[in-house]
Amino acid sequence: MFGRSTIFKAALALALLLAAASAFVAWRSAREGRSFDVIVLTVESARAEAFGPETTPNIWRLAARGTRFAQHRGSSAWTAAGAVSILTGLSAFEHGIHSRDQSVPERWPLPLKDLAARGWRAGGLQSFMQIPNFAHLGLGLEAGVEPRDWIEARLRANEPYFLWYHYLPTHLPYNPAPAFRPDWQALLPQGDEPAAARLRTVMSAPVIPAGSVSFEASDRPAIRALYLAGFRQFDAWFADFWKFLEARGRLERTIIVLTTDHGEELLERGQVGHASTTRAGHLHEELVRLPLVIWAPPGRGFDARVVEAPSTHADIMPTLMSLLGVRPVRALSGWDLGKVPPEERPWNGVTSEAGFAEAEPEHIRRFGFARVEGRWKLHLVQEDGAIVDRRLYDLDADPGETRNRLAEEPDVAGRLEAALTTVIAGMRHHRPEDGAKNALAAPAWRRPAGSATLSYDDLGGRFRLEWAGEPDAAYRLQYKAGEGLLSVAGEMEVVGTAKDFGTIDRDYWNTWLVPYGTFRLRVGVAGRDDLWTDWLTLRAVP
Numbered sequence: 001m002f003g004r005s006t007i008f009k010a011a012l013a014l015a016l017l018l019a020a021a022s023a024f025v026a027w028r029s030a031r032e033g034r035s036f037d038v039i040v041l042t043v044e045s046a047r048a049e050a051f052g053p054e055t056t057p058n059i060w061r062l063a064a065r066g067t068r069f070a071q072h073r074g075s076s077a078w079t080a081a082g083a084v085s086i087l088t089g090l091s092a093f094e095h096g097i098h099s100r101d102q103s104v105p106e107r108w109p110l111p112l113k114d115l116a117a118r119g120w121r122a123g124g125l126q127s128f129m130q131i132p133n134f135a136h137l138g139l140g141l142e143a144g145v146e147p148r149d150w151i152e153a154r155l156r157a158n159e160p161y162f163l164w165y166h167y168l169p170t171h172l173p174y175n176p177a178p179a180f181r182p183d184w185q186a187l188l189p190q191g192d193e194p195a196a197a198r199l200r201t202v203m204s205a206p207v208i209p210a211g212s213v214s215f216e217a218s219d220r221p222a223i224r225a226l227y228l229a230g231f232r233q234f235d236a237w238f239a240d241f242w243k244f245l246e247a248r249g250r251l252e253r254t255i256i257v258l259t260t261d262h263g264e265e266l267l268e269r270g271q272v273g274h275a276s277t278t279r280a281g282h283l284h285e286e287l288v289r290l291p292l293v294i295w296a297p298p299g300r301g302f303d304a305r306v307v308e309a310p311s312t313h314a315d316i317m318p319t320l321m322s323l324l325g326v327r328p329v330r331a332l333s334g335w336d337l338g339k340v341p342p343e344e345r346p347w348n349g350v351t352s353e354a355g356f357a358e359a360e361p362e363h364i365r366r367f368g369f370a371r372v373e374g375r376w377k378l379h380l381v382q383e384d385g386a387i388v389d390r391r392l393y394d395l396d397a398d399p400g401e402t403r404n405r406l407a408e409e410p411d412v413a414g415r416l417e418a419a420l421t422t423v424i425a426g427m428r429h430h431r432p433e434d435g436a437k438n439a440l441a442a443p444a445w446r447r448p449a450g451s452a453t454l455s456y457d458d459l460g461g462r463f464r465l466e467w468a469g470e471p472d473a474a475y476r477l478q479y480k481a482g483e484g485l486l487s488v489a490g491e492m493e494v495v496g497t498a499k500d501f502g503t504i505d506r507d508y509w510n511t512w513l514v515p516y517g518t519f520r521l522r523v524g525v526a527g528r529d530d531l532w533t534d535w536l537t538l539r540a541v542p
Helices: 002-034 058-062 081-088 111-117 147-157 193-202 217-246 313-324 412-423 505-514
Strands: 038-042 067-073 123-124 161-165 254-259 293-295 305-312 347-352 365-375 376-383 386-394 444-447 452-455 460-470 474-483 486-495 498-503 518-525 536-541
Touching: 038 147, 038 217, 038 313, 058 217, 058 293, 081 111, 081 313, 081 498, 111 123, 111 313, 123 147, 147 161, 147 376, 193 217, 217 412, 254 313, 305 313, 313 474, 347 412, 365 412, 376 412, 386 412, 460 518, 474 505, 486 498, 486 505, 505 518
Parallel strands: 038 161, 038 254, 067 305, 123 161, 452 536
Antiparallel strands: 067 293, 254 293, 347 365, 365 376, 376 386, 444 460, 460 498, 474 486, 474 518, 518 536
16 A cells, blocks of 8 residues: 555656646747747738639639638728737727827737737838837838848748738729729720719729719729729739748748738729728728638648638737737737637627728717627717617628618617617727927928928938937827818827838839828927927929
């Protein structure tokens, strides 16, 4: 017989052995996860039908190797709100980014900060990522660097990475390269010059505010053809990018997420675009039903399959953190898609009416909300805090949301509204935070030294602003651009005496800056209304 001492020693040894084994498994899991790289590709304005066997044959073929989520919805109807949900694992109700000049609080612990603390290099490459909406996420911004060059640098440094790259050319204007451009004129009524003029607007304008163009139903085939042609062009880009990763032997060590920021309206409600471009944002299916494909290393649960259960943008980061073996400091509201979500899972969405282009970002008057439960979808419109419109749709019988069933199904509408109202009550609204320390003197422009007309060649492909002042002080950079319907104004925070917008290619300059024409800029000390530079007026020309 064994004595008590012997039994105790054996139990202790077994406990130590189990603890060591558990620690080894955790260490190995973390080590394996850390060796995975992550690429999140968001394709601008991609409604669900943008990805398919005819439009994107390369993506469709490659999607068969990963997991495609057929019932995926975004969180809002404009870029920053959707992208911040993807990068934080928080819904738009939680992160509170509803227009330009808004950020999450710097103190928030977020997943990308967790990854950075464990050795991942997190980067974003597009110039627009420098606006306040993308501050404090834990994302290093390296504007103007090409994805392949950035990845090559990470591989040479032997450091794991998290890359967010946003493919922008599918945004308005719909003007794909000649090799992909359809014969759009053949899709219009013969000899209809007003229709041709409307299409030329679609091919040249980055924004088309509601009411500025009176589209007709006969315009839709040509508009849709031009829109989808942009995704054929992206499909070719993606195929080359996949070959690049494949040639470097990285596919089995890389997690790839392919999705979008929001969808796009193509005349379903009479407009072309989304909240920031129409100034008439809504949450109908053409704007919130989106593509999502995830590729992960073998054995991680994302092998060839199609998931019909509902998913949303807030699920993406929890899924990635699980794959990487990192537990977020902050609990995330999304679902780990490695485990199939429940079929009856509800969805909630919110958008401001004009997204980035809101007239007063700190005083947004009108919001659109929506909730989906199974076949039913409820829309609420809130103006100055009061509900001014309600609509209920049966998505099974009416996927285009054309027949309001509110009067016929009051009990269903009441149930959905009660649940949605609870979510709305907890929505975060942006609150400006105090900046860093203030300088004591007004700044003064150094570069450019004065107002000027600038062409792309004058810039040499790079745009940088500099001013005299305290080098470590906090400043406010205000901007006003364009006139009338094509106008925007806002503000961004800058620490230090320069704002480098990075490399800007010629297409970006001509498509996004030249149409606005004149830009007015001034810099002031944060927290002071009396210390400003003079207004600098810059005119952008091709």
